[in-house]
Amino acid sequence: xxxxxxxxxxxxxxxxxxxxxxxxxxxxxxxxxxxxxxxxxxxxxxxxxxxxxxxxxxxxxxxxxxxxxxxxxxxxxxxxxxxxxxxxxxxxxxxxxxxxxxxxxxxxxxxxxxxxxxxxxxxxxxxxxxxxxxxxxxxxxxxxxxxxxxxxxxxxxxxxxxxxxxxxxxxxxxxxxxxxxxxxxxxxxxxxxxxxxxxxxxxxxxxxxxxxxxxxxxxxxxxxxxxx
Numbered sequence: 001x002x003x004x005x006x007x008x009x010x011x012x013x014x015x016x017x018x019x020x021x022x023x024x025x026x027x028x029x030x031x032x033x034x035x036x037x038x039x040x041x042x043x044x045x046x047x048x049x050x051x052x053x054x055x056x057x058x059x060x061x062x063x064x065x066x067x068x069x070x071x072x073x074x075x076x077x078x079x080x081x082x083x084x085x086x087x088x089x090x091x092x093x094x095x096x097x098x099x100x101x102x103x104x105x106x107x108x109x110x111x112x113x114x115x116x117x118x119x120x121x122x123x124x125x126x127x128x129x130x131x132x133x134x135x136x137x138x139x140x141x142x143x144x145x146x147x148x149x150x151x152x153x154x155x156x157x158x159x160x161x162x163x164x165x166x167x168x169x170x171x172x173x174x175x176x177x178x179x180x181x182x183x184x185x186x187x188x189x190x191x192x193x194x195x196x197x198x199x200x201x202x203x204x205x206x207x208x209x210x211x212x213x214x215x216x217x218x219x220x221x222x223x224x225x226x227x228x
Contacts, residue, residue, distance in 0.1 A: 001096045001112075002130040003175075003197035008089040016082040024071065027064060035063040040117050048147035048154060052116055056143060079122035087129045093196065095214040097131035099221050104136065107227030111139045111159055113172065115179065116146035139163065150179040153186040160187075173217065177204055192217060 017036070018029040025032070039059040043052040061068050103110060112134070114123060120142040124134045134140050139162060141155075148155040160170065167188030174180025174191070176199040181191045193211035200206065212220065 001132065002090050002126060003093060004090040009086050012086050012089060013083070016085050017078065020078050020082055021071070021074075024074075025064060025068060031064070035060055038063060043117050043143065044149045044152075046148055047152075048158065050147060052143035052146050052149065053119070056117075076119060076121050079119055079125065083122055084125060090126075090129050091197075092129065092131055093214050094131070095218045099214070099218050100132050100136050102218065102221045103224070106221075106224060108224075109138045109163065110136060111141070111163070112137045113141055113156075113159060113174070115150045116141040116143050116155075117149060118143060120144055150176075151183040153183050156184050156187050156189055175199055177201070177206060177209075181206075181209055192220065 014029070014033050014036070018032055022029055022032055027035075039056045042059040043055050046052055046055050057069060057072065100110065112123070112127060114126070116123075118126075120134075120140065123140055123142050127133055127136075127140070139145075139159065141159065146155070146158060148158055156170075156172070160167065168190075170184075170189045172180055172184035172189050172191040173194060174184075175194040175197050177193065178201060179199075181193050184191055191209060193206060193209045194214060194217060195211055196214050
């Protein structure tokens, strides 16, 4: 939903995060960045035994000291404020809110199935950058409500279990070949691969997948039948 320069996004994110927390945590930028990546990596390996939020803070506190746990609310405040600096490397596309509007008008239940490695406040901010909001969705996956991450197919099973739906009732729309299309397909979910800002790390053949630009997706949404 939100095309972006991922390299620049990460650069701005860690610059702002370091400015805010290196002084209070009394650690250098290299340590902070390394610790965040390791804690994020632990979430990516989470198998659902516990929520991602618990996995993240357990690993982060182990690396940076348990004192960081006193700053959890400060981190949420960061995502409310400084995190918005990342918006400048994200590209608003007017087709996104229109797609959401069309699908909702047809009665579809929508899920913001973004990788749940961020807290809700950060994810909700990113939704507003795309011109939509959390109330447009019946579920927004965040690290507070998820116990797995993409590309683990169990991430999609989690969503289906939460909404009590079957694979043939779902469709995954995303721009990442591995994390969105292949992972969802592993549990029987069909997909639509958005080619704007396509992520295809291994240059896999995508000719067999339903795909198109966000403009194409809007046309596809308009052709979809109303939910009975």
